[in-house]
Every structure is written in C-alpha cells, then in structure tokens.
Amino acid sequence: MIQCLLTGENGTMEKVAQPCPGCWVNVVAPTDEERAWLEGELGVLPEFVSSALDDEETSRVDYDEDARQIFVIVDYPVVGEDGAGVRPQSPLQYDTMPLSMVFLPERGLFVTISILQNEVVDDLACGRVRNVDTRYRTRFLLQMLLHISQLYLVYLRRIDRLSSNTEARLHASVRNEELIQMLNLEKSLVYFSTSLKSDEVTLNKIAQGRIIPLYEDDQDLLEDVLVEVHQAIEMANIYSGTLSGTMDAFASIISNNLNIVMKVLSVITIVMAIPNIVFGFYGMNVGLPFEGVPLLDNWAFPLLLAVAGCLVAAWIFKRKGLWH
Known part of the structure; x- marks a missing residue:
C-alpha cells in the first residue's frame, strides 16, 4: 500500500x-510492483529499500553522498504477531518491528517504509x-x-498491569497458562530494552x-524525544528486574510445593506398606504373637494392627514436634 499525504492549509492531513x-x-x-515504483519512480536506493524490508535490521542512520539520501531506521513496539501478521489470542506477547524513513531532498519528499500496518x-x-x-x-x-517513544511508554504500562494481574492469579492457583504469560x-x-x-x-x-541539520525548535523536540526514550529504558529495566525476581520466587514456590507433595506421598506409602507386612506373616509358615494364648488367640491380628498403628502415629507426632 502506498499513500501520498500532504498537510493542508488548515493543518489536516490530505x-x-x-x-x-x-x-x-x-x-x-509493498508488493514487488510497489517496490519497483519506489526504486524507479521515486529514486530510493535499492539497498535502502532492502534494509527497510528486513525485519531483523537494527536501528541506525545512514547517508549516501552520491544520491544525497538520508536513511533512518528505528524500532517501534507492536503486539506480538506471527508470520502472517495475525495476533495471537493467548498468551499475549509484545515485540518490536523496524520503521524506515528516507529523506529525498532533491524532490522534497519524506518516505516511510514499514513491513506491517502499524x-x-x-x-x-x-x-x-x-x-x-x-x-x-x-x-x-x-x-x-x-x-x-510515547507508544513504548504506553505498552510498558500495559505490560506492568498485565504482569500484576497474572501474578494475582498465580497467588490463587499456579497454572501453566499464567507461567507462560509471565515468561x-x-x-x-x-525485546523492548534492546530496541530502545x-x-x-x-x-x-x-x-x-x-x-540531519537541526534548527533551534528541532533541538527542543529532540530533547523531548531523548527524555521519553530514557524514561522508557528505565521503566523496561525496572519491570524486567521485577518480573525476573517474581519468576524466580514462583519457581521456588513450585519446587517447595513439589517437595511437600512428595513427602506426603512417601508417608502414605509407608503407612500402606505396614498392613502388607502384617498380612504377609499370615502367608508364611511362622507363628504369630499371642497365638495359642487363651482369650487372645482370636484377637492376634487386630492387636498387631493396633500396635502398628500406634507406632506409626508416634513416629508422625515425633516428626511434627508434638511429642517429646
């Protein structure tokens, strides 16, 4: 898509x-035809067009003395998209894409080239x-x-709110969806910190x-841009450190919960193994305690279970510190 826009007398874009x-x-x-129109009709250098359409191109400023063209490329924030330009529903992720600007002073034109609608x-x-x-x-x-730069600040605040909401849901229940969202x-x-x-x-x-020649008013505007970029860099570093610490804390919590579950399962396994041991005596050709003793002969097996239960209970109370 190619649009030619000009500021009218009333200040609106026409x-x-x-x-x-x-x-x-x-x-x-741009399509192949539009790219050929850029290079042939407007005279934009082919290397500038190729760099503008490379999504891995880093931010820089370039000047071609022969063609007298100035090329500026910067990164801007976007909601994460796949190769087809479709935004994922969940989990949400943000990314950066390059936006290229070309000065054509001989024709008095300002050209912007972007890979996606933004x-x-x-x-x-x-x-x-x-x-x-x-x-x-x-x-x-x-x-x-x-x-x-202002759009970076808006997206950073959105990330902060989203991470806070996700963290609140993690406090209630640790699920994979929330962990993937935090990641x-x-x-x-x-991505934001690197691009900024x-x-x-x-x-x-x-x-x-x-x-690029700068006038006095341009200097003031440039200082505002630098202030906004510095603020965005600081916010990105602070949020990144906070989010990294939160992820480490939840990793420790998950590990601790796993240890507790394994401890409970081990206790249950030990308790269930004791009756199996007692039952195993009846399958062996050995005598049982109280066997042949009047009044206790029929109560030998229940007494063994009671004694085993008391031993297990005493061991549990000892481990819990409830019995000295």
Missing part, C-alpha cells in the same frame, strides 16, 4: 494523487498527532520518533547534527 514537494509518501508492506503511521496519517506538517521533514521525523512478558521486556537502546544510539547520532 491525500494527494501523486508525490509532490513537501508531501509524505507512506509505504506499508499504529505509528496510522495515527499520523489520521491526524491523531497534533501540529504535524509534512513540509518540515526534520520536524516531522522527530515528531514520529516522539510518538514512537512471554519477560521476553517482551527484553538501539534507538537511543540512533537519536544521539541525529543529535550531533552532522547528517
């Missing part, structure tokens, strides 16, 4: 039929982000980066002003 100076070309999941470009295209003007390419880039959230925080640190490096390169 669609235009063809690329024109000052417009934003939004490319989402919330970042949708919010900008629908006008949900204020004071956006596609004619100021550097400011538009920084506003997009600011929106990405997926821990993986999500690792890469984005921070990219922002620091932009802040130097050597590749």
Whole structure:
C-alpha cells in the first residue's frame, strides 16, 4: 500500500494523487510492483529499500553522498504477531518491528517504509498527532520518533498491569497458562530494552547534527524525544528486574510445593506398606504373637494392627514436634 499525504492549509492531513514537494509518501508492506515504483519512480536506493524490508535490521542512520539520501531506521513496539501478521489470542506477547524513513531532498519528499500496518503511521496519517506538517521533514521525523517513544511508554504500562494481574492469579492457583504469560512478558521486556537502546544510539547520532541539520525548535523536540526514550529504558529495566525476581520466587514456590507433595506421598506409602507386612506373616509358615494364648488367640491380628498403628502415629507426632 502506498499513500501520498500532504498537510493542508488548515493543518489536516490530505491525500494527494501523486508525490509532490513537501508531501509524505507512506509505504506499508509493498508488493514487488510497489517496490519497483519506489526504486524507479521515486529514486530510493535499492539497498535502502532492502534494509527497510528486513525485519531483523537494527536501528541506525545512514547517508549516501552520491544520491544525497538520508536513511533512518528505528524500532517501534507492536503486539506480538506471527508470520502472517495475525495476533495471537493467548498468551499475549509484545515485540518490536523496524520503521524506515528516507529523506529525498532533491524532490522534497519524506518516505516511510514499514513491513506491517502499524499504529505509528496510522495515527499520523489520521491526524491523531497534533501540529504535524509534512513540509518540515526534520520536524516531522522527530515528531514520529516522539510518538514512537510515547507508544513504548504506553505498552510498558500495559505490560506492568498485565504482569500484576497474572501474578494475582498465580497467588490463587499456579497454572501453566499464567507461567507462560509471565515468561512471554519477560521476553517482551527484553525485546523492548534492546530496541530502545538501539534507538537511543540512533537519536544521539541525529543529535550531533552532522547528517540531519537541526534548527533551534528541532533541538527542543529532540530533547523531548531523548527524555521519553530514557524514561522508557528505565521503566523496561525496572519491570524486567521485577518480573525476573517474581519468576524466580514462583519457581521456588513450585519446587517447595513439589517437595511437600512428595513427602506426603512417601508417608502414605509407608503407612500402606505396614498392613502388607502384617498380612504377609499370615502367608508364611511362622507363628504369630499371642497365638495359642487363651482369650487372645482370636484377637492376634487386630492387636498387631493396633500396635502398628500406634507406632506409626508416634513416629508422625515425633516428626511434627508434638511429642517429646
């Protein structure tokens, strides 16, 4: 999908039929024909297009002196998706995907290339982000980066609430579903932390002003972006440490519960083995206690069971510390 958008006189985002100076070309999941149009019609370098469509590409800034094109790629947060772009129902996991931006100064165009439909470009295209003007390419880039950093904060708060709810359910009953959910959230925080640190490096390169020229207003906006990214990094580290400690605590609880169950089963096995031993005497050609004694001959077996029960009870009371 390719959209050509331009900020109108009233500040709203309007669609235009063809690329024109000052417009934003939004490319989402391009087909082979659309990719050829990007390279042939707009003149975007093929290596930039290939990097933009690589989901494993890391955040960076690149500049081609011959073509005078600036290439910026950053990671943005998404709800975890499979290869077909379908969000799983359960358990929930978050991930990051690359979003690429290309400056074409000779044609006055700003191009974004993303692999999947995403919330970042949708919010900008629908006008949900204020004071956006596609004619100021550097400011538009920084506003997009600011929106990405704010989206990280929103998703991190969602992860925190989800982990708290999952932890509350684990206190009531330890089940595999909740444990898998906690594990997926821990993986999500690792993805967020890694991507945020890469984005921070990219922002620091932009802040130097050597590749992308910055004006005074741009400097203030860039500082806001850096503050948001630093806050997101700190939140991701705190939540990751807390979630990791919680997972270790629940692992210890599960291990302790298993030991208790095994102890109870061992006691039951020992108690059930005693009658089998007594019954085994009757299958052997040996004499039993009290055998041949008047009045006790018929009570020999019940007396043996009673004595065995008393011994087991005394042993249990001794282990529990109820009898000294």
